[in-house]
Amino acid sequence: MFLKSGGxxxxxxxxxxxxxxxxxxxxxxxxxxxxxxxxxxxxxxxKALLYSPVTELPEWxxxxxxxxxxxxxxxxxxxRRIFDPAGALAKYIRLSDxxxxxxxxxxxxxxxxxxxxxxxxxxxxxxxTILSSSADRPLMGKVICLDPGHIGGDWADVEERTFRIxxxxxxxxxxxxxxxxxxxxxxxxxxxxxxxxxxxxFEPTTPLRPADLYPEAIRYMxxxxxxxxxxxxxxxGLIRWNAELLFYRTAEIQARARRVNEELRPDFTLCLHYxxxxxxxxxxxxxxxxxxxxxxxxxxxxxxxxxxxxxxxHLFQKLLENSTPEELEIGAxxxxxxxxxxxxxxxxxxxxxxxxATGASPYLWYRNLIAxxxxxxxxxxxxxxxxxxxxxxxxxxxxxxxGSRLIGGKMRENIFREYADRVADGVIGLFRERQKRSPxxxxxxx
Ligand SMILES: [Zn+2]
Numbered sequence: 181m182f183l184k185s186g187g188x189x190x191x192x193x194x195x196x197x198x199x200x201x202x203x204x205x206x207x208x209x210x211x212x213x214x215x216x217x218x219x220x221x222x223x224x225x226x227k228a229l230l231y232s233p234v235t236e237l238p239e240w241x242x243x244x245x246x247x248x249x250x251x252x253x254x255x256x257x258x259x260r261r262i263f264d265p266a267g268a269l270a271k272y273i274r275l276s277d278x279x280x281x282x283x284x285x286x287x288x289x290x291x292x293x294x295x296x297x298x299x300x301x302x303x304x305x306x307x308x309t310i311l312s313s314s315a316d317r318p319l320m321g322k323v324i325c326l327d328p329g330h331i332g333g334d335w336a337d338v339e340e341r342t343f344r345i346x347x348x349x350x351x352x353x354x355x356x357x358x359x360x361x362x363x364x365x366x367x368x369x370x371x372x373x374x375x376x377x378x379x380x381x382f383e384p385t386t387p388l389r390p391a392d393l394y395p396e397a398i399r400y401m402x403x404x405x406x407x408x409x410x411x412x413x414x415x416x417g418l419i420r421w422n423a424e425l426l427f428y429r430t431a432e433i434q435a436r437a438r439r440v441n442e443e444l445r446p447d448f449t450l451c452l453h454y455x456x457x458x459x460x461x462x463x464x465x466x467x468x469x470x471x472x473x474x475x476x477x478x479x480x481x482x483x484x485x486x487x488x489x490x491x492x493x494h495l496f497q498k499l500l501e502n503s504t505p506e507e508l509e510i511g512a513x514x515x516x517x518x519x520x521x522x523x524x525x526x527x528x529x530x531x532x533x534x535x536x537a538t539g540a541s542p543y544l545w546y547r548n549l550i551a552x553x554x555x556x557x558x559x560x561x562x563x564x565x566x567x568x569x570x571x572x573x574x575x576x577x578x579x580x581x582x583g584s585r586l587i588g589g590k591m592r593e594n595i596f597r598e599y600a601d602r603v604a605d606g607v608i609g610l611f612r613e614r615q616k617r618s619p620x621x622x623x624x625x626x
Contacts, residue, residue, distance in 0.1 A: 236434065238493030240293055246500035252277055252297045258499050262546060265536050268483035272492065282496065284489060292489065293496060311611070311618050317372030318611040324373045325446035326365055327436060327551060328357035329453035331428060333382025338390070339428045343456075343465040343568070348577055351567050354382065356454050356576065359596045360564070364452070367604035371611075376444045378436040386435035390423040393431065397422035429550065437554035448506060448558040450603065451551050455566045467570045473518050474527035476561035477507035478553060479546030480536050494553045506558040508540040514562060514606030515543035521602055524565070564599050 250258075252275070259269065271286040279297050284290040312320035332354020336342040341353040358380070365375040379385045397419050413421055440449060457468045478498055485491040518524055526542035529535035535547040552559040565572040571588030575595040584591045592598060 235430070235490045238490050240493065243293060243295070243493075243496055243500065246496070247296050248298050249500065250297060251300060252280075255280060255295075255297065255499070258502070258504070262479040262504050263495050263499060264481050264486070266483065268481070268486045269492070269495070272486065282492060284492075292492065295496070311615050312372055313615075314372065315612075315615065317370075318608055318615055319368060320372030322373045322611070323376060323444070323446040324368050324607075325376045325378060325440055325444050325449040325555075326361045327378040327440075327449055327451040327555075328354070328361040328380075329451060330354035330357060331379075331382060331384050331432065332358060335382070335384065335428060338424050345465050345467070345573075349579075351573070351576055353454050353456070353567065356567070356596070357452050358382075359580070360599045361452055363596055363600035364450070364604055367600060368607065371604075371608045376446055378439055378444075378449075384428075384432055384435070385439060386427070386431040388427060388431045388435075390420065390427040393423040393426045394419060396426055400426065433550045434554060436551070437556075441554075441556045446557060448503075448510060448560065449551075449555050450607075451559060451561045452564065452603070453562065454564045456568055457566050465568065467568055467573055468566070469571075470566045470569050471522075471524045471571065472527045473515075473522070473524045473543055473565065474529065474563045475511045475515055475541070475544045476535070476547040476549060476552060476563070477504060477511055477538055477540075477544055478548065478559060479504070479538075480534060481548050482534055485548060491548075491553075498553070501556065503558040507560055508538055508544065509610060510558065510560045510607060511538070511544040512541035513610035514560065514603050515541035517602040517606040517609070518543060521598075521605075522565075527563075562603060565595070 256275075260267065263269075272283050272288070274281040274283070274288060277297070277299075280295050281288075281291060282293040282295070284292055312318050312322075314320050330336075330339050330341045330353055332339075332341070332352055336352045336354055339354065342350055344350040361377075365377075368375050400422055401418065440446065455474070457470050481491060481495055486495070515526070519526075527545070529545045529547070530537065535545040538544045538546055547561070549561060552561050565575075567573065567576060572595070575587045575592065578585060578587065578594065580594045580596060584593055586592075593601075
């Protein structure tokens with residue numbers, strides 16, 4: 181499961197349920213109280229609303245190195261094709277042949293950045309890539325970062341990334357991700373890569389804990405009380421729930437991003453997850469039939485997101501970084517493996533409002549997620565099989581068995597092995613292809 185990017189919360193609405201019982205009525209009154217405080221403090225808070233919660237303030241000077249590096253045509257192409265197909269940024273920018281001015285507000289009174297274009301046509305430079313000269317080890321010289329999704333362990337319940345059916349073994353997504361990544365790491369290392377990790381156990385990367393984030397949680401709840409949908413907890417419960425959300429979603433991924441950007445500096449990052457279909461009406465764990473897969477490349481900012489300064493900053497940072505071509509090639513290569521070896525259908529995110537097609541592969545969609553927004557360099561976000569799909573569930577329950585077994589009518593190796601191999605084969609196959617395409621490469625192997 182992936183973490184949605186910014187403002188909205190992911191749980192289903194229980195707003196109607198508020199109306200049904202007297203206790204809930206009192207909670208609702210408490211909510212109106214919060215709403216009034218929100219309205220009252222809004223004047224004061226106007227500027228604070230322009231940043232996503234628990235976010236580091238954008239350092240605009242970091243974009244200065246992008247001055248005079250792209251043409252107007254390149255800016256417009258990347259902006260509309262990758263990052264903002266709906267054109268929501270248009271009201272915040274003033275565009276000319278000389279450059280683009282970015283403003284905080286639609287009235288364009290508060291400037292944030294003035295980026296100058298390089299004059300003329302310009303050409304997108306080829307992604308600069310060192311190719312290994314060893315046919316057996318096509319990833320030699322590459323630093324690949326693995327980001328197993330979620331924390332798992334003691335935090336799995338807090339993260340709401342675990343379920344159990346009857347007396348079966350509990351399914352904990354963080355643990356499945358880590359198990360798969362360990363096998364993937366071995367394959368990548370065997371092919372010559374240096375593998376680095378955002379985290380490799382069940383401990384959070386951030387030193388913060390939910391209790392540290394109560395003030396932020398209250399601020400977050402007050403930001404936009406009317407349009408937010410919360411589960412029907414007491415106010416105290418809601419504050420705790422929001423503090424937990426800010427902990428495992430925002431603070432944790434920010435801490436991982438600092439590690440990636442300041443220490444690890446990989447050539448690219450693979451974020452790996454297992455997916456989950458929404459539970460039925462009861463909210464209880466149940467199995468469904470859904471064999472689909474999806475991968476994400478960074479892009480597709482929504483209008484709501486672009487109201488925030490930090491989101492505007494990251495759009496410009498990513499647009500100038502130009503990691504998209506690499507994300508598309510790697511993502512498409514992994515997608516091909518999934519299609520050929522598993523035959524799962526591609527997820528269709530058209531009309532979702534938060535993702536649009538890349539055109540590079542039916543599996544690969546542009547989407548703005550915290551991890552692929554904050555991590556520097558190319559990030560390929562892989563959503564694996566649905567944990568609560570009937571066949572996949574049985575496959576997971578079968579554990580890390582040796583050899584092959586009949587799963588869902590097909591002979592399969594264990595799911596961690598197969599998922600890791602699909603991703604590894606995609607990546608290694610692509611770099612082997614690149615060696616063949618490169619005129620400088622000579623195969624000295626016998
Ligand atoms: Zn996940």
